[in-house]
Amino acid sequence: MESKSVLITGCSSGIGNCLAHGLRERGYRVFASARKEPDVAALSAAGFESLWLDLDSSESIQAAVQNMLGRTQGRLYALINNGAYGQPGAVEDLSRDTLRAQFETNLFGTQELTNLVIPAMRAQGEGRIIQMSSILGIVCFAYRGAYNATKFALEALSDTMRLELRNTNIYISIIEPGPIESRFRANAYAAFQRNIDREHSMYREYYARVEKRLEGPKPLPFTLPPEAVLKKVIRALEARRPKTRYGVTFPTHLFHVLRRVLPVRVLDQILSATSNGGRH
Ligand SMILES: NC(=O)c1ccc[n+]([C@@H]2O[C@H](COP(=O)([O-])OP(=O)(O)OC[C@H]3O[C@@H](n4cnc5c(N)ncnc54)[C@H](OP(=O)(O)O)[C@@H]3O)[C@@H](O)[C@H]2O)c1
Numbered sequence: 001m002e003s004k005s006v007l008i009t010g011c012s013s014g015i016g017n018c019l020a021h022g023l024r025e026r027g028y029r030v031f032a033s034a035r036k037e038p039d040v041a042a043l044s045a046a047g048f049e050s051l052w053l054d055l056d057s058s059e060s061i062q063a064a065v066q067n068m069l070g071r072t073q074g075r076l077y078a079l080i081n082n083g084a085y086g087q088p089g090a091v092e093d094l095s096r097d098t099l100r101a102q103f104e105t106n107l108f109g110t111q112e113l114t115n116l117v118i119p120a121m122r123a124q125g126e127g128r129i130i131q132m133s134s135i136l137g138i139v140c141f142a143y144r145g146a147y148n149a150t151k152f153a154l155e156a157l158s159d160t161m162r163l164e165l166r167n168t169n170i171y172i173s174i175i176e177p178g179p180i181e182s183r184f185r186a187n188a189y190a191a192f193q194r195n196i197d198r199e200h201s202m203y204r205e206y207y208a209r210v211e212k213r214l215e216g217p218k219p220l221p222f223t224l225p226p227e228a229v230l231k232k233v234i235r236a237l238e239a240r241r242p243k244t245r246y247g248v249t250f251p252t253h254l255f256h257v258l259r260r261v262l263p264v265r266v267l268d269q270i271l272s273a274t275s276n277g278g279r280h
Pocket residue numbers: 009010011012013014015016034035036053054055056081082083084085105132133134135176177178179180181182183184185187
């Protein structure tokens with residue numbers, strides 16, 4: 001039987017890389033994409049059908065989809081929207097360009113890609129769209145406003161698409177990981193250094209403390225390896241009727257409950273302390 005094709009964004013590291021390997025081992029035909037040429041080459045060398053796909057570039061998105069559909073006779077079973085980055089920084093320190101860049105990658109490019117593959121899924125009469133959201137698509141942490149906003153928006157577009165695709169056999173599942181071992185923190189730190197003017201910020205003392213912490217290798221509590229995400233993705237791909245949301249890690253499950261049962265003021269205290277926002 002012909003293998004089902006899966007296209008994954010952001011396979012250079014972390015969760016995307018783990019999904020590419022894990023799904024190939026499970027028999028899927030994996031199109032592993034990355035935004036930097038050396039990573040595309042490394043994925044090819046690892047035996048993947050690799051694609052250059054930079055979510056910030058419409059040209060690369062269109063070329064990648066065309067290339068992939070050309071190789072599969074127009075078929076794609078699943079799209080895994082995994083590629084993204086976190087832009088830390090207090091909301092009042094986010095320039096318009098910095099906020100826009102966060103949305104370009106995490107939301108606009110992701111939706112452009114999704115819209116390009118839906119017609120193929122409609123034509124074949126089935127499809128799965130897997131959205132890599134976050135615990136920060138459920139609740140907000142201080143100093144993560146840009147990232148929070150993109151993940152909330154991703155959840156909103158996913159919920160809307162689910163309504164609009166109701167009478168098709170195309171299922172949208174949202175994966176909500178808590179802390180996972182990957183390059184996410186290192187990449188977020190780089191974005192922080194690149195885009196936030198620490199010296200002129202009201203929050204500079206807080207930032208100095210955070211930078212000290214980020215320089216250390218200490219993982220956050222409850223951190224799991226990316227294989228924990230792979231497990232949920234496999235369920236979303238293979239269940240006859242996949243769930244709308246799959247939480248990964250204890251904090252995600254906890255905050256789903258706390259958000260429903262606690263008064264906002266109490267929840268804010270917990271979120272403030274959790275995101276280290278309570279102490280500046
Ligand atoms: N790790 C966590 O704790 C955690 C928790 C909740 C949700 N998530 C979500 O999980 C997903 C994967 O993150 P990760 O933890 O595996 O972090 P990661 O190791 O930093 O991987 C992120 C991937 O996204 C790619 N990416 C960034 N900008 C891109 C762009 N413009 N176009 C295409 N790809 C781009 C990165 O490519 P480069 O190498 O080129 O930058 C990398 O391949 C993300 O959606 C993230 O929001 C992660």
